[in-house]
Amino acid sequence: MIGRIALFALIGLILLPLAAVGIAYYRSPPSALDLIDRAWPSAAKRVGTDLPYLPGKRHSLDIWDVPGGKSPKPVLIFWYGGGWVKGSKEDYGFAARAYAAKGYLVVVPDYRLVPEVRFPAFVQDGAAAVKWVEANIARYGGDPQRIAFAGHSAGAHTAIMLATDPRYLRAAGVDPKVVFGAVGLSGPYDFYPFTGRAIAAMAGVDYRLTQPVLLATRDTPPLMLVTGTEDTTVRPKNARNLARRLGELGAPAVLKEYPGLNHEDIVVALSRPFRGKGDVLDASTAFLDRYSGIRAPSQAK
Numbered sequence: 001m002i003g004r005i006a007l008f009a010l011i012g013l014i015l016l017p018l019a020a021v022g023i024a025y026y027r028s029p030p031s032a033l034d035l036i037d038r039a040w041p042s043a044a045k046r047v048g049t050d051l052p053y054l055p056g057k058r059h060s061l062d063i064w065d066v067p068g069g070k071s072p073k074p075v076l077i078f079w080y081g082g083g084w085v086k087g088s089k090e091d092y093g094f095a096a097r098a099y100a101a102k103g104y105l106v107v108v109p110d111y112r113l114v115p116e117v118r119f120p121a122f123v124q125d126g127a128a129a130v131k132w133v134e135a136n137i138a139r140y141g142g143d144p145q146r147i148a149f150a151g152h153s154a155g156a157h158t159a160i161m162l163a164t165d166p167r168y169l170r171a172a173g174v175d176p177k178v179v180f181g182a183v184g185l186s187g188p189y190d191f192y193p194f195t196g197r198a199i200a201a202m203a204g205v206d207y208r209l210t211q212p213v214l215l216a217t218r219d220t221p222p223l224m225l226v227t228g229t230e231d232t233t234v235r236p237k238n239a240r241n242l243a244r245r246l247g248e249l250g251a252p253a254v255l256k257e258y259p260g261l262n263h264e265d266i267v268v269a270l271s272r273p274f275r276g277k278g279d280v281l282d283a284s285t286a287f288l289d290r291y292s293g294i295r296a297p298s299q300a301k
Contacts, residue, residue, distance in 0.1 A: 029264075030080070030091035033271055037094035040272040043067075044100035046093070047140060053109065053132035054125070061109035061129055062089050063140050064096035069103070072143035074180070074292040075133060076104040079126060081153025081186070081267070083197035084114045094271040099150070102285040104292075105142035107133055111158070119202045119210055120168070126158040127172035134174055148288050149182040152267040153234060154201075156187025157212070160242070163223060164215040180291040181222040183284045186266045188234045189213050189225075189242040213242045222252040224287040226280060228261030256283055 048063030065073070076099050080087045089108040096106040111125035134144045151159035159182050162168055166176035190213035194202050202210050209215075223246060225239035239255055246253035258266065258278045269277040 030087075030094075030267075033268060033274075034091050034094045036273055037097065037271040042097045042101060042272075044097040044106075046096075051132075051136075053129045058110045058112050059125065059128070060089075061107050061132070062096070063137075063142075064093070064100040064106040064108070065141065066100050066103075071141040072138065072146075073103060073105040073141055074146040074148065074288075075107060075137055075142040075144070076148045076150055076288070077107045077109065077126075077129060077133060077159075079109065079111070079149070079151035079155030079158045081151070081155045082113070084122060084154045084201040085197055086113065087155075095152075095267065098270045098272070098281050099285065102281070104148075104285075104288075105137065105140060107137070114197070114201050118200070119205050122154075123158050123161045123168055124172075126162050127168040127174065130162065130169060130179075131172040131174050134178060145178050146180055146292055147178050148180055148292065150185070150284065151183075151187065152185040153187060153263065156184035157189070160184045160187055160189055160212045160223065160225075161210075161215070164212040164217070164220050165209075166219075176221075179221050181224070181288050183224045183226065183288065184239070185226045185280070185284075186228065186231055186234050186263050187225070187238065189238045191234070191238060213238075213245050216242065216245055216249060216251065218249045218251050220246060220249070220251045222254075222287075222291055224254045224256060224284055226256045226258070226266055226284065228258045228263065228266050230260055231263040231266075233263035254287055 043066045044064055046062055047065045050060045052060050078095055080092045089110045092108055096108050100106045109129040111122045137144050149159035163182040169176045192207040192211055225243050227236040227239040243253050243255035261278055265277050266280055268274045269280040
């Protein structure tokens with residue numbers, strides 16, 4: 001009898017975590033990925049939860065850090081993707097833990113989505129989050145004068161829009177000079193004519209205001225543009241064309257392509273169980289380190 005109970009208990013220990021992952025995946029694939037990632041030990045902790053950066057729903061953010069170490073730390077604001085129609089900061093702990101473990105104080109904001117809003121509302125939300133960070137991050141050990149952006153897919157669009165069109169930051173009361181760099185993962189930067197979800201997200205807007213490739217200037221902060229060669233959702237031409245344009249302008253930019261990786265693989269590679277897909281985390285943090293002051297330029301690879 002005891003042996004049978006032990007057997008059932010063992011089966012339960014095996015099946016319950018699998019069931020939890022399955023339920024999380026049904027709700028959202030990033031949620032399932034975050035659940036799996038949490039199985040790996042990490043010193044990174046959420047040190048701020050549901051902090052409002054503006055009134056109203058979807059206007060809050062989380063802060064992640066590895067407690068201790070030298071401060072103030074450079075800050076990385078990460079915007080998740082989801083085609084401007086879905087996504088939640090709760091599902092992207094895997095990305096926050098990854099960058100926090102590399103020495104950054106990481107902020108993950110929520111933002112309003114289609115159909116509630118259209119462009120430029122989510123970019124304006126992004127700028128408001130930056131303003132909150134500049135005003136409040138010191139109390140969490142972050143440096144308000146050293147802020148970087150990162151994002152995946154639609155979130156990369158917000159990150160790179162804020163970097164290439166400083167009018168949004170200025171309108172929010174932020175000096176664009178506090179931004180030392182940005183990393184775009186599988187983002188749309190040269191995607192007109194609009195197709196798919198972009199049709200609804202950008203409806204009724206002058207397309208020239210939505211395209212980072214048309215907004216970049218010589219003063220654009222250093223950008224790293226990451227893409228997978230098999231990305232059929234946001235095609236590699238977006239990163240290639242923006243990198244080419246930045247080169248023509250004389251602005252610092254790095255294009256990083258991963259052969260064989262698709263749209264999702266690029267962000268999945270940030271998670272601990274799937275880092276074998278590509279060195280996305282190491283490459284992007286090495287790029288940011290050159291400008292963040294974490295390491296001297298000669299030490300950053």
